[in-house]
Amino acid sequence: MMYLVLLPSNGLFMQNRFIKPVLFLFTLMGFKPLVAQDYSIPKLQTSVGYFGEFITHPGVKLGMSYTIKQKSKNKKSGKQINKGWLTGANITFYRHKFNHKALMFTGYIGRQRISNAGFLTQLNFETGYMASFLDGEVYEWNGHTFEKGNKGSSHAIFGFNGSIGWDFGKRTSLPATLAIVPHLYIQAPFNSTVLLRTALAIQVTYKLK
Amino acid sequence: MTASLLFTACNKENDLTKSGEMLFLKHKGASMPVLVRGNFDSDVILLIVHGGAGGSSAAHIEDFKSFIEPKYMVAYWDQRHAGASQGNFNKEDLTIDLMAEDMLLVIRMLKHKYGFNKKVFAFGHSWGVQLSTYYLINQPNELQGIILSNGAHSSEHEYSAKLDYVKNYATEMINKGIPIPKTIKTQGLTFENLQQVVDWCNASDPIEDYNELTILYDLVPAVKGYVDETYVQSPDIPSQISDSELWFQSPYNPITALINLNRTHNLINNFENQTSIQEFYDFTPGMHKITLPVALYWGRYDDIIGPEVAQDYYQVISTPTEKKELIFFEKSNHSPQYTENVWFSQKVIGFIEEFK
Numbered sequence: 001m002m003y004l005v006l007l008p009s010n011g012l013f014m015q016n017r018f019i020k021p022v023l024f025l026f027t028l029m030g031f032k033p034l035v036a037q038d039y040s041i042p043k044l045q046t047s048v049g050y051f052g053e054f055i056t057h058p059g060v061k062l063g064m065s066y067t068i069k070q071k072s073k074n075k076k077s078g079k080q081i082n083k084g085w086l087t088g089a090n091i092t093f094y095r096h097k098f099n100h101k102a103l104m105f106t107g108y109i110g111r112q113r114i115s116n117a118g119f120l121t122q123l124n125f126e127t128g129y130m131a132s133f134l135d136g137e138v139y140e141w142n143g144h145t146f147e148k149g150n151k152g153s154s155h156a157i158f159g160f161n162g163s164i165g166w167d168f169g170k171r172t173s174l175p176a177t178l179a180i181v182p183h184l185y186i187q188a189p190f191n192s193t194v195l196l197r198t199a200l201a202i203q204v205t206y207k208l209k
Numbered sequence: 210m211t212a213s214l215l216f217t218a219c220n221k222e223n224d225l226t227k228s229g230e231m232l233f234l235k236h237k238g239a240s241m242p243v244l245v246r247g248n249f250d251s252d253v254i255l256l257i258v259h260g261g262a263g264g265s266s267a268a269h270i271e272d273f274k275s276f277i278e279p280k281y282m283v284a285y286w287d288q289r290h291a292g293a294s295q296g297n298f299n300k301e302d303l304t305i306d307l308m309a310e311d312m313l314l315v316i317r318m319l320k321h322k323y324g325f326n327k328k329v330f331a332f333g334h335s336w337g338v339q340l341s342t343y344y345l346i347n348q349p350n351e352l353q354g355i356i357l358s359n360g361a362h363s364s365e366h367e368y369s370a371k372l373d374y375v376k377n378y379a380t381e382m383i384n385k386g387i388p389i390p391k392t393i394k395t396q397g398l399t400f401e402n403l404q405q406v407v408d409w410c411n412a413s414d415p416i417e418d419y420n421e422l423t424i425l426y427d428l429v430p431a432v433k434g435y436v437d438e439t440y441v442q443s444p445d446i447p448s449q450i451s452d453s454e455l456w457f458q459s460p461y462n463p464i465t466a467l468i469n470l471n472r473t474h475n476l477i478n479n480f481e482n483q484t485s486i487q488e489f490y491d492f493t494p495g496m497h498k499i500t501l502p503v504a505l506y507w508g509r510y511d512d513i514i515g516p517e518v519a520q521d522y523y524q525v526i527s528t529p530t531e532k533k534e535l536i537f538f539e540k541s542n543h544s545p546q547y548t549e550n551v552w553f554s555q556k557v558i559g560f561i562e563e564f565k
Contacts, residue, residue, distance in 0.1 A: 054464070056457040098231035098244065098460035099293055134240055134295065136231030139318045146321045149235040153297065191239070191290050192300040193472050196464055 039170050041070045041084040041112065042207035049181070049203030051092050053102070059094020061201050068109075079116035082170075086110050086122070094199075101133045104157060112163075118170035120163060120177055127158035130187060159185025163203070175207030225270065225450070225459035234318050236311055238298025239289035243315060244460055245323075246270070246285070247278035253328050253565050254282040254319050255557075256352075258312065260335030260360070262487065263473025265292030267461045269334070272546040275447040276554035281561065282323065286315050288340070290473045293461045303476050305486055309344040316351045328353040328565045332557070334546065335360045335514065339487065346495035354502035354564040356557055359514045359543050362492045362522055368416035370515025371425055376410035378432040379403040390434055395427035396420055406431050419483045429512050440510045442540040446550040499526040502564040503533045506556055508541030508548065532564065 044066055051061040070084030092104040110124030131152060138149035165179025183199040229246035244266070245254075255277060259266045266285035273283050287294045289311055290303050316329050331352050333341035338360020345355070361367040382388075383403050393400040400406050406428055413421050456463050478485045503526060507519040516537060523535045536556060538545035546553045 054457065054462055096460070096462070097226040098229075099242070099462065100295065132295075134233045136233050136242065137322070138233045138235055138240070139321070140235045141314050141317070146318055149233070153240075153295075189297045191294065191296055191469065191472065192298060192303065192476070193468070195468055198464065 039080060039082060039114075040072060041067050041082050041086075041114065042169070042175060042209065043067050044209040045177075045205045045207055047088075047090075047203050047205040049201045051094050051199060051201045053094045053096055053197065053199045055198075055200045057094055057096035057099075059092060059102075061090055061092040061203065063090035064088050065205065081116060082112075082114040084112045086112050086124075090126070090128075095135065098135055100135050102130055103133075104128060104130045106157065108161075114167045114170055116170075118167045120165045120167045120179060122163035122179070124161050124163075125158075126161055126183075126185065127156075130155040130157045132187075155187045155189065157185050157187050157197075159183065159197075161185075161201075165203075169207060177203075177205045179203050179205075225454065231460060232318065232322060234311065234315055235296075236289075236314055237307060238302055239294055239296040239311070241289055241294045241296075241311060241315070242287050242292070242460065243318070244270075244285040245282055245319075246274070247281055247283045249282055249323075251281045252326060253280075253330060253353075253561055254284055254323065255561070256284045256316065256319065256329055256331045257286060258331055258333040258337035258341050259286070259288065259292070260337050261288070261291055261470065261473060262308075262336045262340075262478050263288075263291045263470040264336065265461065265466050265470075267292060267455055267459065267466070269332075269546070271446060271448070271450045272544075272550060273332075273554075274450075275550070277557060280558060282327075284315070284319055286312075290476075291469050292466050294469060300476050303473065305340065305343050305477075306347070308340055309348050312340065312344045313348045313351065320351075330354045330356065330561055330565075332356045332358070332546075333360060334358045335543065336487065338362065338514075339492075342492050342496065342499070345499045345501070346492060350501055352501055354504070354560065356504040356506060356560060357522070358506050358546060359508055359511050359519075361487075361514050361518050362496060362525075363518070364487075364489050365415065365491060366518045366521045367514055368422065368425065369414070370517035371429070371512065372410050372414050372416065373517065374436075374512055374515050375425065375428050375432055376407055378436050379406045379410070382432060382435055383407070387435060389431050393427055393431060396424050398424060400428065400431065403431065419480075419488070422488065423480075433512050436510050436512070437542060440540065441542050442548060444548050444550065446547055493521075493525050496522075496525045497527045500528050501532075502560070503528050504556070504560045505533070505535040506545055506553060507535070507537050508543055508545040509537045509539050510542045513543050534560070 047063040049061045051059040065086050065088030068085045068087055073081045087109045089107045095101045106126045106128030108124040108126035110122050112122040114120050134151045138151050139146040140149035161181050161183040163179040163181045167177045168174040181201040181203050185197050186194050187197055188194040229244055232243045234241045257266045257269050266287050329352055338357045342362045389403045416422050478487055505519045519535055538549045541548035
């Protein structure tokens with residue numbers, strides 16, 4: 001029951017209610033509970049996750065992130081808040097069946113905050129390139145008959161995403177985070193204008209360094 | 210709410226992404242999806258020409274899946290800059306001429322893909338009637354026949370029918386002692402009772418400008434609630450497709466559809482800027498070129514495109530009498546294929562079987 005001792009007695013009730021069973025589970029799995037006060041955001045992390053364009057059109061997102069700058073604030077109560085600027089790159093692939101498939105190469109910069117209990121929030125600005133492929137048979141008229149048409153098209157993308165999740169490394173020896181990441185981004189060009197897209201990712205990051 | 214929608218979406222009883230084939234026509238910057246479903250052994254393909262402009266064929270899947278798809282192939286085409294259409298083109302390329310050219314190529318693509326022996330019929334609804342009519346006048350006809358529902362070919366008749374709708378049902382309400390639902394203020398005028406509505410309709414026939422047209426549109430709510438409640442039945446469509454399934458488990462995306470619709474509205478259907486291609490036009494001079502079998506299946510109580518339009522359409526085309534029919538659906542307003550789905554489907558099958 002060591003984990004109970006390590007939790008701040010004046011922590012938020014909801015956070016404690018959530019983190020206690022999680023820490024207990026992680027303890028059973030062999031990850032050691034840690035004191036939060038000497039924690040720092042990992043310098044280099046890798047990530048993998050489910051990427052759902054409009055939630056349900058499935059894909060995968062792989063990435064690396066690098067912590068540019070960080071600071072931690074230790075309060076008299078023993079609580080520690082970590083804040084950092086992170087940058088990174090992602091490769092994302094998804095398929096909206098009978099509509100399109102997409103491969104996206106993006107870079108981002110964002111601000112991360114980790115509470116004393118490990119609650120993580122992050123807001124990123126992300127931009128990059130999107131190769132989109134029509135998901136079906138494509139025909140083009142050449143003036144006499146039909147030929148198989150090119151499925152691909154190139155687009156710029158830019159937008160925001162925000163993470164809400166948990167940094168387990170703050171309280172246990174598991175150097176990983178789990179977060180839900182809603183995305184809102186613009187695809188350009190699209191028809192005679194631009195298109196707004198949304199997505200929801202569920203992402204795990206793992207400390208490399 | 211999102212969780213509820215997602216849960217419902219998981220109940221994929223219609224399998225919108227499992228049955229059928231998706232074709233895309235790439236033409237002059239647009240990549241237009243054509244979802245082909247139904248009975249692939251049939252020698253008939255029914256091409257859906259949706260409304261709008263800027264709407265989507267997705268809404269019609271539930272209209273045709275229960276009775277028509279088991280019998281024929283049905284091709285749900287999303288026009289350029291509409292529904293799930295993709296691409297990259299200049300706004301100058303969103304014209305009815307190019308859309309009619311698209312329609313010809315969609316018909317040819319279906320024959321190229323599924324066999325030149327296939328008989329292609331079209332179903333045009335609302336704006337789809339205007340586009341199909343323009344196609345029949347200006348492009349070589351490669352359709353076997355066409356079914357048209359509640360769309361216009363002449364704004365003069367459209368406005369005349371709308372004036373009749375407002376005037377006649379306002380009079381009926383007066384005779385029954387039913388008051389105007391609420392005071393209507395528009396274009397500097399105030400209508401506090403139905404007699405004022407009737408008087409304005411009598412004084413404004415024919416409609417000649419956007420100002421009068423705006424007033425007419427704003428007067429429709431004075432009677433529409435009464436008409437729908439009194440004459441229009443609840444849809445008898447056997448099974449509807451939920452919004453959640455269309456949003457999350459189909460080839461369509463509501464954000465794309467909304468952006469396409471708004472952009473198309475702004476470019477070619479802009480009532481506010483008085484630049485709509487759906488107002489103050491007349492295709493009548495060219496309609497003598499229409500000679501193929503035509504079925505006009507019209508909701509009687511339509512506040513948008515009334516019965517007079519169908520009657521005039523029937524008169525001005527050159528299709529021989531034995532190859533055209535006009536049927537009013539007496540319990541429907543704008544979408545008889547939805548409201549009276551059972552009878553509508555029977556009529557469609559009867560028409561196709563006769564002329565295929």
